[in-house]
Amino acid sequence: MPLLEAAAQLSRLRRTPRSTKRVIFAEGHDLRVLRAIQGIVEEQSAVPIVVGYEKDIRKRIAEADVGLRAGHDLEVVEPNDEFEFFDQWLAFCSARQLKWSVPDLPLFIRDSRNTASAARLVVGSRADCLICGTSGEFPWHFVQLKEILASLQRQTAGTLHLLFANERLLCLSDILVDGVANPAQLAEVAVAAAQHVSAIGARPRIALCLDRCGNDILSQGDRLHKAAQMVRAAATELDVDAPVALVDAMSAADGSGRAKRTDSPYNVLIFSRAGIAATVRDVLRSNSDWSEVGPFLLGTANRAHIVTPEISSKTLIDMAAFAGRNLDGSTRPSDEQAQK
Secondary structure, eight states, X not given: OOSOHHHXXXXXXXXXXXXXXXXXXXXXXXXXXXXXXXXHHHHXXXXXXXXXXXXXXXXXXXXXXXXXXXXXXXXXXOSOSTTHHHHHHHHHHHHHHTTOOOSOHHHHHHTOOHHHHHHHHHHTTSOSEEEEOSXXXXXXXXXXHHHHOHHHHHSOOEEEEEEEETTEEEEEEEEOOSSOOOHHHHHHHHHHXXXXXXXXXXXXXXEEEXXXXXXXXXXXXXXXXXXXXXXXXXXXXXXXXXXXXXXXXXXXXXXXSOOSSSSSOOOEEEESSTTHHHHHHHHHHHHSOOEEEEEEEETSTTSEEEOOXXXXXXXXXXXXXXXXXXXXXXXXXXXXXXXX
16 A cells, blocks of 8 residues: 555544454355455454355355454354345346346346445444445446445435545545436535545545536536535535546546645546546556555445445555445444444
8 A cells, every 4th residue: 555644544434443344245155355355354354244155155154264254263154044035126127227137137136135235234223334346247237235334315415535645635526426426426425535544644636527427517617616606515625627528627626736725636536427536546547556456336325335346455445444444534432432
């Protein structure tokens, strides 16, 4: 992890002694998840829970020679409960409605309950936060979380990618709505992204970026300008500019240019259309030495996150360290008691 203060803060979060924060991983059969849990157990940075069939997980642990004991080092929750029929019906309806290309629909319906099961444990306070997405498609995980988590039913959702390179931090965020995002939705995602960035010890400086691929540049600029006004009204301490062309935002972020009305480069770039943040991330990582922690899912009060299938065990450990923490920087009461 780079020496940037934000990265150092993530590292410190991992070293919190005897944390009693309960983190549940939806894909308990994934070897990267099991190796991440091995690190979490060694550091005592959280209490790990996994969703999956215990017989399969014990077999995977033995075959990979992972130093874990199911039932002792980690709790295993099998996805068998009274919501089975509802989840299967949701899987069927979602696959049909969203026109997903599912090679084996019966198998998909049977094996697609892990994220829903994990979310219910969070809602029922049996777990503090969940991490899913090491396998499967983002839309399906999102459908389940939006169905079960109350916060996603009343808040605008977005994604947040934290990129590190040398002494630089760059945060890319976009908004998960159907159609055109309105100023209020853009402002809500911008404030949520700023809260996450502040929680890792960095001062957010926000650029609301123009989407040149759209055919509504003029009206888009007006929406971004109104969103920036709403951000300033909601959080007067935040630095925010809008509208900002992506090339200007990036040149300021990498130090070759300066932010327009701030004394430091932008480090939070907000996009008004889903998928742009991930595209920019892919371009950056293919051409330089950026590393990523995330993505984080905005709109869940930091209690649920959907990662990408290419995530590493090390990044899962970092995600688990940050997930579930209060975004105002305060410590959970259970962790305060554990440190005494």
